[in-house]
Structures are given as structure tokens and as C-alpha cells.
Amino acid sequence: MTHWHSDTRELLASSHDHQLARLAACGIVLALLDAALPSPLPGIKPGLANIVTLYALASLGWRAAVWVSLLRIIGAGLLLGSLFTPGFWLSLSGGCGSLLLLAGTRWLPRRSFSVVSYSLLAACGHLGGQLLLARGWLIPHQGLWLLLPPLLTAAVITGLINGLFTLKLLESAKDET
Amino acid sequence: MTLRWPRLLAGDWLLLSLLLLTCGASFHWLWWQQGNAGELILSADGKVVSRWPLRLDHRFELHGPLGITVVEVHAGRARIASDPSPRQYCVRQGWLSRAGETALCLPNRTAISIGGQDQDDTLAF
Numbered sequence: 001m002t003h004w005h006s007d008t009r010e011l012l013a014s015s016h017d018h019q020l021a022r023l024a025a026c027g028i029v030l031a032l033l034d035a036a037l038p039s040p041l042p043g044i045k046p047g048l049a050n051i052v053t054l055y056a057l058a059s060l061g062w063r064a065a066v067w068v069s070l071l072r073i074i075g076a077g078l079l080l081g082s083l084f085t086p087g088f089w090l091s092l093s094g095g096c097g098s099l100l101l102l103a104g105t106r107w108l109p110r111r112s113f114s115v116v117s118y119s120l121l122a123a124c125g126h127l128g129g130q131l132l133l134a135r136g137w138l139i140p141h142q143g144l145w146l147l148l149p150p151l152l153t154a155a156v157i158t159g160l161i162n163g164l165f166t167l168k169l170l171e172s173a174k175d176e177t
Numbered sequence: 178m179t180l181r182w183p184r185l186l187a188g189d190w191l192l193l194s195l196l197l198l199t200c201g202a203s204f205h206w207l208w209w210q211q212g213n214a215g216e217l218i219l220s221a222d223g224k225v226v227s228r229w230p231l232r233l234d235h236r237f238e239l240h241g242p243l244g245i246t247v248v249e250v251h252a253g254r255a256r257i258a259s260d261p262s263p264r265q266y267c268v269r270q271g272w273l274s275r276a277g278e279t280a281l282c283l284p285n286r287t288a289i290s291i292g293g294q295d296q297d298d299t300l301a302f
Contacts, residue, residue: 112188120192143277149204156196167183 019060020067027052027072028079035080043130043147044154047162049076050098050122054166057102058115059173065102069095086138090130097129098122115170119163123155215276217255219248220288231255231291241285248289261285 013021030048039045049072057065073095077083082091101121108117131151135144185193217229221239229235229250236258237248244261254272262268262284270280279290 108188112186113192114186114189116185116189117192120196124196141277146207149200149207152203153200156200160193164183171183
């Protein structure tokens with residue numbers, strides 16, 4: 001039988017793909033919420049979308065976390081109209097930084113480190129990625145490091161809160177099954 | 178579902194305390210220990226008039242079109258002590274101690290700025 005280019009082709013989406021898409025959609029909603037919340041200082045944000053990345057990491061693995069977080073960054077960039085602006089690149093470099101540190105968490109013994117540690121590391125990775133990009137490209141000035149103390153403190157606090165949220169979420173997901 | 182405080186593990190507490198220590202250390206080193214700026218750069222009419230190490234106390238007089246700008250260096254810091262400019266912005270800026278800080282007295286065309294140890298940062302602009 002001849003294939004016409006007007007034939008519709010089915011792209012088969014596995015249930016895994018659906019799960020990723022669902023998580024990424026949650027992440028986009030949380031990222032929008034994040035952007036809507038007023039922040040005391042530019043650069044300090046709750047980073048609620050990290051909860052979704054952490055949930056994906058804990059329940060589906062690191063690859064899933066990469067997918068969910070990259071889809072969320074691009075999706076949120078589209079919806080906020082910030083795609084390919086400096087803010088978008090900052091968000092992307094922060095996401096890559098936190099994914100890199102999350103990749104390292106596989107060597108942490110699971111008996112003594114819970115998802116709260118992952119969240120703290122992810123928050124610091126996010127800050128690190130953003131600061132390196134900002135220092136290297138956007139604001140090439142030594143004075144940028146003066147922002148580090150308050151930003152790091154904020155990262156630790158938000159990382160802790162998000163981590164506790166995720167832990168709670170994972171516990172209740174376990175209780176249900 | 179009961180609202181129960183999630184249990185943190187030993188490693189979580191360890192990491193959390195390490196990070197809090199790092200926060201404290203970063204405040205200490207980056208904010209409160211930054212008085213080690215190297216030198217004061219004095220300019221008049223857009224040209225550097227002189228450079229002066231901040232650890233030596235001194236008073237300078239810079240001559241501009243409106244009159245004399247008095248610069249004071251004291252205890253590793255520098256300020257414009259007095260200036261004939263009408264709005265006194267540079268005087269009200271007070272003491273400068275960090276590398277990169279600048280006080281401009283535009284009407285009198287004089288300025289001071291603090292130079293740090295590495296001076297290559299502004300090249301990228």
C-alpha cells in the first residue's frame with residue numbers, strides 16, 4: 001500500500017511519556033506561580049518547580065528529572081514570553097547546574113540522605129549555574145560575588161522548604177499505594 | 178492524612194549545617210572582611226591626578242572649575258569631606274571602602290574611586 005504524505009502517522013506515546021508530560025505540566029504551572037509571586041530581591045524566588053524535578057528524580061530516575069526540568073524551563077519560557085532572553089538563559093543554566101548536582105546524588109547513601117538533601121543540593125546547583133553564567137556573560141564584574149551571601153542563604157532556606165514538601169509528597173504517595 | 182513533620186535523616190542534618198556554615202562564612206568573608214581595597218584613585222577633569230594607598234591617612238585638595246574638593250583618607254576608607262557642588266551628592270555618599278566604589282562630584286569635575294587588587298574587571302565593558 002502506498003504511503004501518502006497526507007496520511008496521519010500515529011506517534012505512540014508510552015505511559016512513561018505521559019507521566020513525564022504530566023509532571024512537566026505541573027512544573028510549568030509552579031514556575032508560573034513562582035514568577036507571579038513578588039520577591040524581596042531580584043534573584044530570590046521560592047523555586048517551587050524544583051519540587052516536581054525532585055519528585056521525578058525520586059520516582060522515575062535522573063533521566064526523567066532531566067526531561068521534566070528541561071521541558072518545564074522551555075515551556076515556562078514560552079508562556080512567560082521570556083524565551084531566549086537573559087532571564088531564560090539564567091533559568092536554563094540554573095536548571096543545568098541543579099541537574100548536574102542531582103546527578104551526583106547517586107553516590108550519596110540513601111540510608112542517611114533523604115530527598116531534603118537532594119533539594120538543598122539542587123538549590124545550590126541552581127544558584128551556582130546562574131551565578132557562573134551571570135559572572136561570565138551578563139555582569140562580568142567582581143562585585144557580583146557580593147550578591148552571593150544573601151542569595152546562598154535564600155537558596156538554603158528555599159531548598160529546605162521545597163525538600164520538606166517533596167518528602168511529604170513522596171511519603172503520602174507511598175501511603176496511598 | 179495527618180500532618181506529621183517529615184523525618185530528616187542524619188545526612189540531611191549534616192548537609193544542612195554545612196550549608197548554613199557556608200552561608201555564615203560567605204557573609205563573613207565577602208561582606209565584612211572586604212576592607213582590603215588597595216588604593217584610592219583621584220581624578221579631576223577626567224584625568225587621574227594621583228593614586229594613594231588607603232592604609233595611609235591623608236587629606237587631598239582637588240581643584241575644579243567651581244573650587245576645591247577636599248578628599249579625606251582615614252582608616253582604610255575615603256570620602257569627599259567637602260565640595261562646592263550645589264547638590265552635595267558626593268559628600269553625602271559618605272565613606273567608600275570597597276573596591277569599585279566611586280564618588281563623583283560632577284559639577285566640579287572631580288571624582289574619587291577605590292581600586293582593588295585586580296583592575297581588569299572593567300575591560301569587558
